[in-house]
Amino acid sequence: MKKILSMICVSAMVGCMLSACGGSAATSTTKAAAATTAAATTKAAAATAAAATTKAAAATTKAAGATTAAATTKAAAAATTAGKGATGKKLEASKIKVGIIYIGDENEGYTASHMNGIKEACKELGISDAQLIQKPNIGEDASCLDAAEDLASQGCNIIFGTSFGHESFIMQAAKNHKDIEFCHATGYQAASSKLANFHNYFDNIYEARYVSGVAAGLKLKEMIDGGKITKDKAKMGYVGAYPYAEVVSGFTSFFLGAKSIVPEVTMEVKYTNSWANPSMEGETAKQLISDGCVLISQHADTTGAPTVCEQQKVPCVGYNVDMTSVAPNYALTSPTNKWAAYYKYAIKSAMDGTAIVTDWSKGFADDAVAITKLGSSVAKGTDEKVKSVEADIKSGKLHVFDTSTFTVGGKKLDSWKDKAGNEFISGGYFHESEKVSAPAFYMIIDGITAPALQ
Numbered sequence: 001m002k003k004i005l006s007m008i009c010v011s012a013m014v015g016c017m018l019s020a021c022g023g024s025a026a027t028s029t030t031k032a033a034a035a036t037t038a039a040a041t042t043k044a045a046a047a048t049a050a051a052a053t054t055k056a057a058a059a060t061t062k063a064a065g066a067t068t069a070a071a072t073t074k075a076a077a078a079a080t081t082a083g084k085g086a087t088g089k090k091l092e093a094s095k096i097k098v099g100i101i102y103i104g105d106e107n108e109g110y111t112a113s114h115m116n117g118i119k120e121a122c123k124e125l126g127i128s129d130a131q132l133i134q135k136p137n138i139g140e141d142a143s144c145l146d147a148a149e150d151l152a153s154q155g156c157n158i159i160f161g162t163s164f165g166h167e168s169f170i171m172q173a174a175k176n177h178k179d180i181e182f183c184h185a186t187g188y189q190a191a192s193s194k195l196a197n198f199h200n201y202f203d204n205i206y207e208a209r210y211v212s213g214v215a216a217g218l219k220l221k222e223m224i225d226g227g228k229i230t231k232d233k234a235k236m237g238y239v240g241a242y243p244y245a246e247v248v249s250g251f252t253s254f255f256l257g258a259k260s261i262v263p264e265v266t267m268e269v270k271y272t273n274s275w276a277n278p279s280m281e282g283e284t285a286k287q288l289i290s291d292g293c294v295l296i297s298q299h300a301d302t303t304g305a306p307t308v309c310e311q312q313k314v315p316c317v318g319y320n321v322d323m324t325s326v327a328p329n330y331a332l333t334s335p336t337n338k339w340a341a342y343y344k345y346a347i348k349s350a351m352d353g354t355a356i357v358t359d360w361s362k363g364f365a366d367d368a369v370a371i372t373k374l375g376s377s378v379a380k381g382t383d384e385k386v387k388s389v390e391a392d393i394k395s396g397k398l399h400v401f402d403t404s405t406f407t408v409g410g411k412k413l414d415s416w417k418d419k420a421g422n423e424f425i426s427g428g429y430f431h432e433s434e435k436v437s438a439p440a441f442y443m444i445i446d447g448i449t450a451p452a453l454q
Contacts, residue, residue, distance in 0.1 A: 140165025213257020
């Protein structure tokens with residue numbers, strides 16, 4: 001569900017719009033299920049000791065359309081800047097070599113989703129396992145440049161970096177090797193770098209978070225209708241990693257999904273200041289439940305929060321992987337990244353010698369995001385409703401950040417520009433991940449209580 005560098009401020013928030021965190025849900029689930037809290041803790045100690053310390057100190061983030069109007073919107077999101085880097089040289093599937101650098105390993109959801117995605121893409125393109133060189137647990141430091149240089153020396157034709165904090169090192173490698181394509185997930189500097197062989201990518205995970213919010217809202221409505229809670233007690237809790245645009249955009253879209261079902265819903269957000277810390281995520285979930293939250297969601301990469309929710313009998317929505325392995329009775333679903341969509345596109349472009357767009361971000365319409373299978377505890381009618389909402393997002397009938405559905409400080413947003421003067425609101429909604437691939441929405445809307453943004 002990976003991340004580094006400076007805190008988001010307005011200038012960095014769209015220029016530096018920090019972003020995140022897929023493969024098949026079933027495979028990801030198997031990996032996540034195999035990762036016990038202890039295993040995830042080991043990961044947080046291994047990848048986090050070197051990398052997560054960097055994340056917290058350097059303030060990182062993994063960050064951090066399909067008919068008529070929607071199709072146009074998605075097309076704009078997928079090609080914010082004109083494609084570049086076309087070599088005109090074609091490579092057969094048996095000749096290409098692909099390299100990828102991960103912040104973690106298969107024991108946490110974000111990296112697992114990237115692993116599943118690139119393996120799926122390579123399989124579809126006829127690329128063998130031997131032609132895919134993977135480097136897990138690479139920190140957001142000079143070790144990333146070393147890894148990129150090693151992949152280049154091994155003959156990789158295209159190299160991916162998956163964590164926000166990897167960007168400066170991937171960009172340096174791109175400068176050093178103009179004949180190799182370099183693609184970086186969740187970053188923002190490709191357009192300004194003017195490097196023909198350097199590209200940024202993300203996905204519209206906010207769409208999937210909105211749909212998972214609808215599932216949460218239906219559960220809250222069931223609890224209200226059944227007399228378990230009253231409308232004024234419809235309070236959700238959210239375990240967030242960092243106060244960055246990626247996380248704020250995510251929890252806002254989740255909240256708006258729930259609000260579309262239960263208008264009275266409120267939500268409290270607490271940050272762990274870590275992307276993957278199962279014990280901290282579990283403790284934060286406990287605090288939120290103690291604060292009166294009756295449903296928990298997350299933007300964190302382990303099973304810590306769902307494990308606590310199962311113990312305390314509180315419904316939950318996870319992230320990246322199916323959490324029913326640790327919360328079989330209370331996990332509703334999880335929004336998930338399906339990175340295969342991008343990896344297939346980028347690798348195929350490298351094989352064909354055609355241009356790779358500078359900024360790429362797609363959603364449901366291009367099978368780039370999804371929600372995992374619904375848990376047994378979802379409210380009646382959830383399956384039909386979420387399918388309907390997904391269809392409306394694809395068709396452009398529904399826009400997640402419709403400005404008629406929320407206020408900020410009691411006022412409706414009619415305009416919002418970044419430091420470069422890009423207007424993000426038009427047509428009645430905030431155009432997330434269209435100006436650049438990384439998320440930009442970072443306002444705290446009414447109904448959500450969260451610590452001050454940094």
